Amino acid sequence: MQQRLVIFPWNxxxxxxxxxxxxxxxRLVDLLNLLAGHLAYQSGAPTLNSILSELTDYAAEHFLAEEAIWARCFGNDEWESRHQESHGAFVAKILELQASENDDCPEATMEEIVRFLTHWLAFHIIESDKRMAKVVAGLDAGLPLARAK
Known part of the structure; x- marks a missing residue:
């Protein structure tokens, strides 16, 4: 029976x-926990190719959806620009991981992905995405952008 390790529980x-x-x-939190469980117990991990594919799919779907919301609400505000830059950095990291994928030592690549996702979840999602979503809620409630921010 495979044990599940949850280092970053969704809440x-x-x-x-x-x-x-x-x-x-x-989905990203689930992937992080799957990888952390694999590294701890040395079982149950998907292939590096499927992990990188999942991250690529996340970037394509999530960034498109999120950026459409931010563009509708922020309209070229500096917050929107910085957010898009962080999305670009995510894509650059995935491309870097794909280019440096080491079939001889997939554990090292998985460890790097775990570090990267932990940082991304803590700083991008909890700090940036959540803050921007609160502004969207304020705008939807009728506040002007400056007040919602």
Missing amino acids: ENFATGIGDIDFQHR
Whole structure:
């Protein structure tokens, strides 16, 4: 029986209140926990190719959905620009991981992915996405952008 390790449990600290965004974030949290469990117990990991494919799919789906919301609400505000830059950095990291994928030592690549996702979840999702979602909620409630921020 495979043991499951949850190092980054999903809870309301992650929730933005935007259903599609939260669903996509949850997928990333699940992937992080799957990889951490594999590294701890040396079982149950998907292939590096499938992990990198999952991260690529996340970036394509999530960034498109999120950026459409931010563009509608922020309209070229500096927050939107910085957020898009962070998405670009995520994509650059995935491309870097794909280019340096080491079939002889997939554990090292998985460890790097775990470090990267932990940082991404803590700083991008909890700090940036959640803050921007709160502004969206303020705008939807009728506040002007400056007040919602």
